[in-house]
Amino acid sequence: MPEPTASQPTWTVPVAPGRLDATVRVPGSKSITNRAFVLAALASEPTLVRAPLDSRDARLMLGALEALGGGWERRDNDVLVRPLVHGSAEPASVVLGNAGTVARFTPALAGLGSAHVLFDGDEAIRRRPIAPLLAALREAGADIDDAGRGAPPFTVIGHGGLPGGKVDLDSSASSQFLSALLLAGPAFDAGVTVRLLGGTPPSEPHIAMTLDMLRRFGASPERDGQEFHVGPAELSCPDFTVEPDLSTAAPFVVAAAAAGGTVRIPGWPGYSTQPGDWLRSLLVELGQRVELTPDGLTVTGSGDIPGARLDLHEVGELTPVIAALLCFADGPSVISGVAHLRGHETDRLAALATELSALGAGVTETADGLAIAPAPLHGGVFHTYDDHRLVMAGAVLGLRVPGVAVENPATVGKTFPGFVDAWGGMLS
Template sequence: MSEPSTQQNSWTAPVAAAPVDAGIRVPGSKSITNRAFVLAALSAGPTLVREPLESRDARLMLDALTALGARCEHVPDGVRVHPVTRGSSTVSDTVDVSMGNAGTVARFTPALAALGARAVRFDGDEAIRRRPVGPLLRALAELGAEIDDDGRGAPPFVVHGRGGLPGGTVDLDSSASSQFLSALLLVAPATEHGVTVRLVGGAPPSEPHIAMTLDMLRRFGARPERSGTSFHVPPAPLACPDYTVEPDLSTAAPFVLAPLLTGGTVRVAGWPGETTQPGDWLRSLVGELGGSAVLGDDGLTVTGSGEVRGADLDLHEVGELTPAVAAVLCFADRPSVISGVAHLRGHETDRLAALATELGALGGNVTETEDGLRIVPAPLRSGTFHTYDDHRLVMTGALLGLRVPGIEVENPATVAKTFPGFVRAWEQLVGRPGD
């Protein structure tokens, strides 16, 4: 687990003095936005990506694609991405790509660098050096990429572009992150022979994100095939002149769960009727924890009583929801267990250790298990909730503050990774005096 942020700013999470009654529109999906940007950069012509997420992760992706030879224009309707240029280059200088702490940038863009003709050095925040990437780098090397990482399997590393990527068949351990698999599938249409990936080492977390990648490949004209744990994507020209990004359902989690803690109703505009986003699981979760969620033409309406039912939840496929769910379960009517999320130890921080530490510091009875958390409801008290530069932990602190006065959420600005306007939207939801 990384250390708490050294930044001194904090935010006092507002207490809900009454049942919430509000509407919210969350920004575009980070996962869809950055996949769309990558596929647009690999397409034969420009793509207008409408309603993309505007956040640090999205900016890092656009900056990386620009460094790799794409041209990205902000236009009134979104971002127009012109494809990367390929072929030989007379420029010998190494290009630098900053990955920040963005997993999608760290996993999706190195393969694109292999398609170019320059050396590209990848590095980022200190936290990104602790996030796993070794299995992906090894797989890319087997597919024909030239990578210099001094044997670390972690940033910083250099990809030496040779004007293309042969492709082929590779065994991949994607058990630490489904993004390893998605990275290979996204670049596969641009390789010479296509790519076949055979998964080894256990099932990847978050099956919905794999389905998302396959669906978006089809939308851009690729022909991905799947047979159990084997995937094949043949070479294909990509094109999608106009693509609209769905709202981020995982970012909606604290708003969806707020009525469970406060009573009242929250309406989330634009919730899609059909989606591959793992956050759609929130609809069934609300019912399991004692509320109701109704999907209509205008979005999702969530109603709660202010009482939470405890539950045993396997969140393997929706691990990114764990921080918000853990916060709610601290107020349940009985002990709960979250399982299937050992991979969260390799996210922005070790999320399991961070949640156990920070909830425990506020009086919670939360312990780590082999693959999750055990949460026994206990009275919580005021105090500082450290966020470890992790956007999801800012949202966790906000949920705790609905019931517990005096929750000081450290470094709230880190939530800009996925929702730059989160603090203001949350205060409007709660109805903080003066808003």
């Protein structure tokens, strides 16, 4: 885990003035947005992606597609994505930033062209796992030079297409490895059949999301246990609307539980493959009142939170916010099933144990999660390690703890550039 950079600007989180009564609109889902952009780039005709997320990760994805021969233009709050054109053999570069979806989803697209494409980004992306995906892409026919690193920087050497076929994949570190192969599979000569090794991948909802979106774009993915197949297909979805990001909504709906009162999230879908939809059942389990209507989700909290034992294997990205909430519980809690979070934007388990404990909580790492022993909390700097979800966790703490100064709040621009303003609006 990198050292925190305390010299970066901080945001002193406002304490909740009392019970909440707020309506918060959250931006489009990052996971859906970047999958839609990839599928649109592989389609046979332009796709109007409505209400996509506009954030650093989404812009990096659009930049990557442009570097690979695609095109796009903004139309008010929407984005028109044009299909990839594989005519150029000129060398190209894809800037990854610290965007896992860009690093995992776009190398296969480079293999469809004829250019040498260099992939590199922030120092943090060089530490995030990708070797199993590169190995599977090589099985599918990709020519990749990574100098044995199994991490960026690496170069994909295009030869005008990828044969595809059967590949083995260890997706235990990230479900994005599997999604990357399935999203590109319709453009492979023989499609792709992926046999999973190394156990069940984390975040089953993200796999379901990928399969659902492939179907919406005209592919016919199949699943038989730990084996997945998608055949060659001509993709098309001229008009696609992105759902609100339910994981980005997490700190807001959790705020109702932490501070008491009511928070409404307009546009919450009646059915969703997003991991964040699990928040509805979690909050009920924690004794809060949850109502889903055609207008959206309403959460009314008491401010009282029981200790809990939670397996978050399928919804790991919610761990930072949930861990912060459980610091206010009336008893100890355990979060399990999330060992893979050590390979996210930072080592999230180490970061959470360090930062929550520094403000007074008793939080320790376990083999696959966190043990949380609530204790009196105090203010101080909450380091975020360039991780957007840690900014959100710090915001939750600050609801009830005066003087929580969240380091580098701008890093939340990865998923919600307007987060700080929206948080303040919720409390005003």
